[in-house]
Amino acid sequence: MTATYRPVEPIWCAGCGHFGVEAALAGALADLVIPKHETLVLAGIGCSGTIQNNLGAYGYHALHGRVLPTAAGAWEANPDLTVIAAGGDGDGYAIGMGHLIHTFRRNPSFTYIVMNNGIYGLxxxxxxxxxxxxxxxxxxxxGLSVLETTFIARGFTRAPDQLRRLTTAALTHARExxxxxxxxxxxxxxxxxxxxPVWEAEQLDLDADDGYDPTDRSAAFTRVVDLQSQNRIPIGLIYRDPAAESRSFVNPAASSIEPASHVESYMDVMSRYRI
Ligand SMILES: Cc1ncc(C[n+]2csc(CCOP(=O)(O)OP(=O)(O)O)c2C)c(N)n1
Ligand code: SF4
Ligand SMILES: [Mg+2]
Incomplete structure (x- = not known):
């Protein structure tokens, strides 16, 4: 007898923003027609860290703050998977912050969605x-300050259409x-x-600003700093590296792991440590 996994109902409080994130992600996966058996959602620890139970894709509940290295490992191991890491601001910006900086720097080609509510909800x-x-x-x-970053966006659960578009754009960027x-x-x-109430008043949609160029890193940085000093929170596509369109971050799993093919580079590395 075969058993089919059925996603469970979310356990979040009525009105929690995380419902909106899940709806946008489910919508984006449907828009891009990504099969569930080729999708892996890895989550951190927190209320946000239960999102993987609700989607019907493969799921993994990582250690607190360790969702990024776990997702990077999954991405490296299986190039056929669409890998999505998700978690809270506590998971990603407190205990997990060291991983975020290095993931910005190393550019593994997967998506990371952070559900920011300013607190540890769980x-x-x-x-x-x-x-x-x-x-x-x-x-x-x-993210803007790390010069290797290629895609940076912020959505708001009160702007569901834009959030679905941004989620679709993020998944597309990583999958390509x-x-x-x-x-x-x-x-x-x-x-x-x-x-x-306060975020509704403070949010400012950069997607609606024709004068804003999301491919200009310096201008993006200046604009976000200026907005911050005015207590405004930018949402929309903040930055996409134009050079990334013509570049492909090769998944290490796609290269040979046959030992003989690595002897030369191994000897090269070792020679640098010889006196
Ligand atoms: C190693 C470790 N330290 C602390 C905790 C306690 N803990 C559980 S969830 C959490 C933070 C959750 O906040 P966030 O990631 O923002 O998710 P939210 O619940 O707000 O969605 C903490 C500190 C833990 N589970 N493991
Ligand atoms: S973050 Fe957690 S505690 Fe807060 S509304 Fe959502 S489910 Fe409830
Ligand atoms: Mg939180």
Missing amino acids: TKGQNSPTRQGTATIDAILL GRGFAFLEVLSPCVTYNDTY
Whole structure:
């Protein structure tokens, strides 16, 4: 007898922003006609870290803060998979922050969706590194400051059509081998830190600004800093490296692991350590 896995109902509170992230991801997977058996969703620890249970794709619940290296390993091991890492701001920007910087730098070609609600929702509302009113981290600015980054966007669950478009664009970027696709989503926790009213007032849609050029890294950085000083939060496609279109980040799994084919490069590396 064969058994088919059935996705479970989300366990989130009514009104949680994470429902919107899941809807956008399910919609994007459908738009791109990506088969579920070729999709792997890896999640961190947190309320956000249960999203993989609801989608009917392959799922993996990573250690707290370790979703990025786990996803990178999955991407390297199986080039046929569409790999999507997902998690919260606590998982990604606190305990997992070291991995984020190096993933920006190394550009493995998978998608990472961070559900930012400014707190640790699962453990009942402690401040995360993005809690407004505290000294905060802006992961969009951090990503722009790493010169290797290729795709940076921010969505908002109150703008569902745009969020679905951004999710589709991120998945497309990564699936075409253009590099790491980073999508932060403003996804409020209505139970412990209801930021819907303040984020509605502060969000500013760069997709709707004809004068904004998302292929100009310096201009993007300046604009985001300026907006931050005005207490405005940019959403939309923030940056896409134009050079990434003509480049492909080769999945190591696609190259030979036959030992004989690596002798020369091995000897080269070893020779650098000889006196
Ligand atoms: C190693 C470790 N440290 C701490 C915790 C406790 N813990 C569980 S979830 C979490 C943070 C969740 O916040 P976030 O990632 O923002 O997800 P959210 O619940 O807000 O969606 C923490 C600190 C843990 N599970 N493991
Ligand atoms: S506690 Fe907050 S983040 Fe967690 S499910 Fe409820 S509303 Fe969502
Ligand atoms: Mg959180």
